[in-house]
Amino acid sequence: MAPATKNRGVSPRLVERLSLYRRVLQQAGAAGARATYSHELAAACRVSAVQVRRDLMTLGHSGSTTSGYEIQPLLSVIDAYLGDTGSVPVALVGIGHLGRAVLAFLCWRHPRFVPVAFDRDPRLTERVLDGVWCFPIDRMADAIREQHIRVGVVCVPAPEAQRVSEQLVTAGVTGILNFAPVTLFLPNHVFVETIDISVALEKVAFFTR
Amino acid sequence: MAPATKNRGVSPRLVERLSLYRRVLQQAGAAGARATYSHELAAACRVSAVQVRRDLMTLGHSGSTTSGYEIQPLLSVIDAYLGDTGSVPVALVGIGHLGRAVLAFLCWRHPRFVPVAFDRDPRLTERVLDGVWCFPIDRMADAIREQHIRVGVVCVPAPEAQRVSEQLVTAGVTGILNFAPVTLFLPNHVFVETIDISVALEKVAFFTR
DNA sequence: CTAACAGCGTTACTCGGTTCACAGCTGCCC
DNA sequence: GGGCAGCTGTGAACCGAGTAACGCTGTTAG
Known part of the structure; x- marks a missing residue:
C-alpha cells in the first residue's frame, strides 16, 4: 500500500x-x-x-x-x-532562492552532477547562472529528451510541484528530488525523494526541549 | 556509539x-x-x-x-x-540563497516559526529581508540569549558549519537543522537534524535506473 | 618466543516499526 | 429486521536494520 x-x-x-x-x-x-x-x-x-x-x-x-x-x-x-557512471545530467526546475542554492552547490561542489535549469519566469531564463544556461520551461521536455536526462530536481512552489513533476516524468525522468512540501503522485516506476523542510523543522522543534 | x-x-x-x-x-x-x-x-x-x-x-x-x-x-x-506552544523563535545563520529560501518559506508559509537572521557578510546584514531584520553574526549570541531561542538553522558553507553550530549551542540553542554537508560534533543533549542535499541527490541517482 | 592487544569478518540475536488478521460497531439496502 | 459492507481499534505475527559476541589474523612488547 x-x-x-x-x-x-x-x-x-x-x-x-x-x-x-x-x-x-x-x-x-x-x-x-x-x-x-x-x-x-x-x-x-x-x-x-x-x-x-x-x-x-x-x-x-x-x-x-x-x-x-x-x-x-x-x-x-x-x-x-x-554506479559512478560518469557525469549525471540533472534537470533543475525552479530558479528561486532554493533552486539557485542547489545550482550553485552542484556547480561548485559536485561536478559529477551537471544541471540544466528551467523556470517559468522569463525574467530568470535565457541567461547564465553559475555557469549554467537557464531555459524557459516550455523547452524542458525537448531538452530532457535530447540529453536523456533521468534525474529531476523540483524547486518550484508547492502548487506547481505536481504538474511540473508530471511533465518531468512524461519527458523521461525516472527519479525526482522534490523540495516542495507536498506528496507527489507519480507512476510507481518513478523514484521520489522528498526533502520537506517544514517537516524537518517541526521535528527539530519537537525534540528540542 | x-x-x-x-x-x-x-x-x-x-x-x-x-x-x-x-x-x-x-x-x-x-x-x-x-x-x-x-x-x-x-x-x-x-x-x-x-x-x-x-x-x-x-x-x-x-x-x-x-x-x-x-x-x-x-x-x-x-x-x-x-507541542504547539505558540510561536517558536528560530535563529537562521547564513543568508545565502539557501538561507533566503528558508527565510522566505518560514515567513510566508509557516508563521508559527519566527526567524531571526544572521550572517557574517556585512553587505547582507543591517537590513530587512522578507520582513526579518538581519543581524551581523557578532550579535548572534546576545540575540539568542535575549530571546531565549532554542532552535537554530545552519545555512552556511560547510567549512563554517561546525564553528557556527558551536556558537549556537553555547548561546543556548538545543536543536539544530543543518544544511551543510558535514557531520556536526556537538554535545549529546543537542538534537541535530542534517539535511544533506548531496546525499539525497546521490540516492536519487542510484535508484534511478 | 609468546602473550597481550587491536582490528577485521561473520553469525546469531535483539528490538522497534510495520503489517496481518480479526473483532466490534454502525449505517444501509433489500 | 437481518445480513452486508465498510470503517475503526488492536493483539499478534512479521520483517528488517542494527548490535553484540566471538573467532581469526597480524603486530607489538616483554
Whole structure:
C-alpha cells in the first residue's frame, strides 16, 4: 500500500551511508591519508564501527587487519557500487532562492552532477547562472529528451510541484528530488525523494526541549 | 556509539508522519471538509491506512466508525502532541540563497516559526529581508540569549558549519537543522537534524535506473 | 618466543516499526 | 429486521536494520 520504494533490493539507508563514507574518504584522501580504520570512518559519520564493517562486507570489500582500509581501493569499490557512471545530467526546475542554492552547490561542489535549469519566469531564463544556461520551461521536455536526462530536481512552489513533476516524468525522468512540501503522485516506476523542510523543522522543534 | 537521538522515547518517524498528517488535515479543513477516513489521510501522505490508525491510537485519539475522523478535534490532538506552544523563535545563520529560501518559506508559509537572521557578510546584514531584520553574526549570541531561542538553522558553507553550530549551542540553542554537508560534533543533549542535499541527490541517482 | 592487544569478518540475536488478521460497531439496502 | 459492507481499534505475527559476541589474523612488547 506504500510502494513508493522499488528498492531494487537495496536499503536506502545503506546508500546514504555509502555516500557519506565516500565523501569522508575523499576528504581524508585529499588530506593525505592513505588508510583508515572502521572506527575512524564511523566517528566521522556518526555511525557505529560495526555498521561500517558490515556495510563494507555487503560490498564484498575487505580491509587489512593491520592498517584498516586503504582509502583508494575502498573508494573504487564504493564508486562501483553506487554506479559512478560518469557525469549525471540533472534537470533543475525552479530558479528561486532554493533552486539557485542547489545550482550553485552542484556547480561548485559536485561536478559529477551537471544541471540544466528551467523556470517559468522569463525574467530568470535565457541567461547564465553559475555557469549554467537557464531555459524557459516550455523547452524542458525537448531538452530532457535530447540529453536523456533521468534525474529531476523540483524547486518550484508547492502548487506547481505536481504538474511540473508530471511533465518531468512524461519527458523521461525516472527519479525526482522534490523540495516542495507536498506528496507527489507519480507512476510507481518513478523514484521520489522528498526533502520537506517544514517537516524537518517541526521535528527539530519537537525534540528540542 | 551513535546516540545522536535522545529520542525522548518517541520515534522520529512518528513525528514526521504527524507533521504530514497535520498539514494535510489543515488543507482539507481549509477546503471545507469536516471529516476524513484513515485511508484518505493515508493516501495523501503515501502511508498505509493501518499506519494512520495506529499512529492516532498512540495519540489516544479515536475516530467514529461511521464518518472516520473529524478534522478539527484531530488537529487539536496532533497540535497538543507536537507541542504547539505558540510561536517558536528560530535563529537562521547564513543568508545565502539557501538561507533566503528558508527565510522566505518560514515567513510566508509557516508563521508559527519566527526567524531571526544572521550572517557574517556585512553587505547582507543591517537590513530587512522578507520582513526579518538581519543581524551581523557578532550579535548572534546576545540575540539568542535575549530571546531565549532554542532552535537554530545552519545555512552556511560547510567549512563554517561546525564553528557556527558551536556558537549556537553555547548561546543556548538545543536543536539544530543543518544544511551543510558535514557531520556536526556537538554535545549529546543537542538534537541535530542534517539535511544533506548531496546525499539525497546521490540516492536519487542510484535508484534511478 | 609468546602473550597481550587491536582490528577485521561473520553469525546469531535483539528490538522497534510495520503489517496481518480479526473483532466490534454502525449505517444501509433489500 | 437481518445480513452486508465498510470503517475503526488492536493483539499478534512479521520483517528488517542494527548490535553484540566471538573467532581469526597480524603486530607489538616483554
